[in-house]
Amino acid sequence: MNQNNTRITCSLHFSLRETMQNLLSEKPSLSVFFESCRTVRRQDRKRKLSFPGQKKIPVEWPGDRYYITTESSKAEALAAEIYEKVGLDIPGHGSLLMQDISVYEGRNEENPAEEFKACKHQMSQITAILSLPKAGDQLAAIALDYGLGVPVVSLGEGTGLRDSLGLLRITIPPQKEIVHLVVSRYDSDNILKILIEHGDIDRPGGGFVYTTPVCSAHLDNKMVIGRQAHSASIDQMIAAIDELKGDTGWRKRSLEVKKGRVRFTRKQKEITVYCPEGSAGNIADCAMNAGAKGATLSRVQHLAQGEKSGNTAAWERVVALVPEKISDSITDKIFQYGIENPGKVLTIETLEVQAAFSHA
Known part of the structure; x- marks a missing residue:
């Protein structure tokens, strides 16, 4: 059966x-896992020799x-404590978002899980999994130029989709850059189109991108670093208006998007599996044999609780995007693999996908 939980994702400065x-x-x-990442910001410098303008x-x-899974009833209190203890009110310290997920523990037809009631979300998380060299830097620069927020970039390895590209796969490395960006839900589709077109994701081998719902979030708005020209930065003004308005709907704007070029896939699910190091490849194969087109693997650390509190161990994270109609059969296969191979699968989580795009 599925249990309704909340995933708290927190991106923090390494200090x-x-x-x-x-x-x-x-x-x-x-359940706590974490991985290394980097945030990309912009510094404006004066041009040399007194040339006009600034160099970005x-x-x-x-x-x-950090990926933290907890009971939904305890999520808000935990998020508030994290906010206070790590000082997320200080620009540049980091960001936090909450998403309602289902933790899969096997299906029980005689005792089905209660109907999942997702919270009303005001924001969406964009996840772009990119194949081309320096594509992550390019997409991050686009996000900063449009003032969309601070991009968070992590690393992974792809499997499955690359094999469907024929001879083109020779030019596409398996290593991926994964860009995460939280935006207003009111603009998420248009922002997605901007990133697809300007980030060359609409080309063969360009990767894929999708959005998932966010219940609530505290964003790091420190997009520009360096000396401030005014008493309040644009980042501080955005944060103040967000607080006054109570949501991010006021940010909605008209973005320049070419009509008819990008078509999204709907009714998808994101399946996330955490497993000990060395098991991710087998789990990805299991998912693809059950109908998934591909999966993205990344290295994470598991933060232990209890007697071994504070210790970390090397684990892996497998993420696959699958059609909603076959998501249950794929999670069943992965769950069965975990039963047949004790200790190889710790957690299976599923999350609604609002929109997805891939050239393949």
Whole structure:
């Protein structure tokens, strides 16, 4: 059966690692994984020789991205404590978002799970899995130029879709850059189209991109670093208006998008599996044999609770996007693999996908 839980995703500056891990290791009944990431910001510098205008230089800050699964009834209190302890009110410290998920524990036809009631979301998370070299930097620069927020970039390895490209796969490396960006739900489709067209995702081998619903979030609006020309930065003004309005709907704007070029796939599910190091390839094969077109693998660390509180171990994370109509059969296959191979699968999570796009 499925249990309704909440996933808290927190992207923090690397200097906050000890504070965050000390906080989480004291909490019982949490599933905590984290991976290395980087946030991309912009620094505006004056041009040399007194030339007019400013030069926009991308600046990368190292960080950690945490995936925390907890009971939905405890999620808001935990998020509030994280916000306070790591100082998310300070620009540049990081961001936090909450998503309603289902944790899969096998189907039981005699005792089905209660109907899942998703919260009303005001935001969406865009996830772009990119294949071409430096594509992550390119997409991050586009996001900053449009003022969409601070992109978070992590690394992964793709399997499945690359094999369907024929001879073109020779030019497409298996290594992927994964760009995460949280935006207003009112603009998510238009922003997705902008990123697809300007980021060359609509070309063969360009990768794929999708959006998932976010219940609530605290965003890091420190897009530009360096000396401020005014008493309040644009980032601080955006945060203040968000608080006054109570949501991000006021940010809706008209974006320049070519009509008719991009068509989204709907009715998809994101399946996420956490497993010990060395098991991800077999789980990806299991998912693809059951109908998934591909999967993205990434290395994560598991933060232990209980007697081994604070210890970390090398694990892997498998993410696959699948049609909603076959998501149950795929999770059944992965669950069965876990039964036949004890200790190889820890958690299976599913999440609604609002829109997805891939050239393949």
